[in-house]
Amino acid sequence: MLLPAEIEQLEEDFRLIFLWKERDPEATILENASDILAIISSLRPVRRTMIEALPNLEIIANCAVGFDNIDMRAAKERGVAVTNTPDVLTDDTADVGFLLMLDVARRAVEGDAYVRAGLWKNGPLPLGVSLSGKRVGIVGLGRIGRALARRAEGFAMDIVYHGPREKTDVSYRYYADLKEMAGDVDFLVLTCPGGASTHHMIDYEVLCSLGDKSFLVNIARGSVVVQDDLLMALSNEMIAGAGLDVYDSEPDVPRELFSMDNVVLTPHIGSATFETRTKMGQIVVDNVRAHFEGLPLLTPVGI
Numbered sequence: 001m002l003l004p005a006e007i008e009q010l011e012e013d014f015r016l017i018f019l020w021k022e023r024d025p026e027a028t029i030l031e032n033a034s035d036i037l038a039i040i041s042s043l044r045p046v047r048r049t050m051i052e053a054l055p056n057l058e059i060i061a062n063c064a065v066g067f068d069n070i071d072m073r074a075a076k077e078r079g080v081a082v083t084n085t086p087d088v089l090t091d092d093t094a095d096v097g098f099l100l101m102l103d104v105a106r107r108a109v110e111g112d113a114y115v116r117a118g119l120w121k122n123g124p125l126p127l128g129v130s131l132s133g134k135r136v137g138i139v140g141l142g143r144i145g146r147a148l149a150r151r152a153e154g155f156a157m158d159i160v161y162h163g164p165r166e167k168t169d170v171s172y173r174y175y176a177d178l179k180e181m182a183g184d185v186d187f188l189v190l191t192c193p194g195g196a197s198t199h200h201m202i203d204y205e206v207l208c209s210l211g212d213k214s215f216l217v218n219i220a221r222g223s224v225v226v227q228d229d230l231l232m233a234l235s236n237e238m239i240a241g242a243g244l245d246v247y248d249s250e251p252d253v254p255r256e257l258f259s260m261d262n263v264v265l266t267p268h269i270g271s272a273t274f275e276t277r278t279k280m281g282q283i284v285v286d287n288v289r290a291h292f293e294g295l296p297l298l299t300p301v302g303i
Contacts, residue, residue: 001020001042001063002040002042002063002281002284002285003274003277003278003281005278005281006278006281006282006284006285009285010040010285010288013289013292014038014288015035017032017036029050029053029054030053033053033054033055034055034056035056036054036056036057037056037057037058037059037292038057038058038059038060038061038288038291038292039054039057039059039060039061040060040061040063040284040288041060041061041062041063041064041069041070042062042063042064043062043063043064043066043069043250043268044069045069045070046060046062046069046070046071047071047074048071048073048074051071051074051075051078051080052074052078057078057080058080058081058291058292059080059081059082059083059287059288059291060075060080060081060082060083061082061083061284061287061288062082062083062084062085062284062301063085063280063281063284064084064085064271064280065084065085065086065089065193066084066193066194066195066221067082067084067301068193068194068195068221068223070082072301081291081297081300082300082301083283083284083287083297083298083299083300083301084299084301085279085280085283085284085299086143086299087143088276088279088280088283089270089271089276089279089280090143090144090147091147092270092271092272092273092275092276093144093147093191093219093270093271094144094147094148094150094151094191094219095151096219096245096266096269096270097144097148097189097191097217097219097245097270098148098151098152099243099266100217100219100243100244100245100264100266101131101136101187101189101215101217101243102131103243103264104215104217104241104242104243104262104263104264105128105129105130105131105187105215106128106129106131107125107126107128107261108264109264110125110261111125129186129215129240131152131155131157131187132155132156132157133156133157133158134157134158134186134187135157135158135159135160135184135185135186135187136148136149136152136157136158136159136160136185136186136187136188136189137160137161137162137175137181137182137184137185137187137188137189138159138160138161138162138172138189138191139161139162139163139178139188139189139190139191139192139201139202139220139224140161140162140163140190140191140192140193140198140220141161141163141167141170141172141191142163142191142192142193144191144219145161145163145189145191145192146170148189148191149161149170149172159172159173160172160173160174160175160181160184160185161173161174161175161181162174162175162176162177162178162181163192164197178201178206179205179206179209180209182206182207182209182210182214183209183210183211185210185214186213186214186215187214187215187216187217188202188206188210188214188215188216188217189217189218189219190202190216190217190218190219190220190224190225191219191220192220192224193220193221194220194221194223194224195221195223198220198221198223198224199223199224200223200224200225200226201224202216202218202224202225202226202229202230203226203229204226204229204232204233207229207230207233207238207239208233208238210233210238210239211238211239212237212238212239212240213240214239214240215239215240215241215242215243216230216239216241216242216243217242217243217244218242218243218244218245218246219245219246219270220246221246222246222247222248222249222250223248225248227247227248227254230242231254231256231257234256234257234260234262234263235256235260240262241260241262241263241264242262242263242264243263243264243266244257244263244264244265244266245266245267245268245269245270246268246270247268250268251267251268253265283298283299286298287299
């Protein structure tokens with residue numbers, strides 16, 4: 001969602017409809033269908049039905065790096081431009097990935113609750129796990145994956161990675177086989193894009209390979225993980241724990257996770273800083289303005 005300053009900029013040139021304020025968003029869309037020229041989305045689904053219902057739609061400006069929430073085929077068929085907000089959220093998202101690794105390994109959230117509940121006087125918190133010297137396997141060594149790797153280097157961690165192809169500009173060990181890598185790491189961190197190519201790539205077999213001494217951290221998309229398989233793995237202590245910032249059906253989170261001490265949950269806060277959200281919002285504003293002024297888009301998504 002855009003911050004007030006960016007919304008004010010858009011209101012100078014456009015009439016805005018805020019669907020989250022509408023009692024019946026679908027009815028509002030239909031009532032204004034012929035007047036809607038642009039959609040600004042922040043990971044909310046933009047499906048074929050919506051695109052086809054708007055005869056004069058020209059651009060979808062996504063306030064996120066990923067665009068798996070948009071039906072790209074439908075946009076292409078209609079000739080609708082699509083933009084995203086790359087680069088600016090790399091460091092903040094990597095920070096959250098490392099935060100989750102530290103939290104779940106050192107039992108930070110559990111420790112906070114332990115102190116607040118007055119349990120410290122009954123004895124110490126169970127021991128955590130060190131990060132230093134451990135091996136982290138990164139799934140998707142793109143911008144965010146590389147930023148997380150740099151942070152891991154600062155903790156003297158051994159870094160390996162998996163992706164569709166080996167990178168020639170890094171010295172980290174590459175695994176072509178995801179299950180093999182999962183069996184060799186202490187932390188499996190997901191930084192890959194969402195979409196069909198990564199859908200449910202983390203399944204029961206991968207989690208079995210990860211094992212009961214290792215942790216899963218997901219800052220990618222909920223769709224990358226088979227949610228039921230993860231719940232089973234955690235319930236049966238097949239893996240040591242998980243740090244999760246993304247979920248399959250956000251904002252709905254499986255209630256089974258709430259009672260698990262070996263799980264740290266955050267509400268998709270990878271880019272949730274004032275600085276980054278401001279930069280993202282400005283890219284959205286600039287893309288929309290450029291489109292209607294006939295100028296090149298800043299960050300077009302190839303369709």
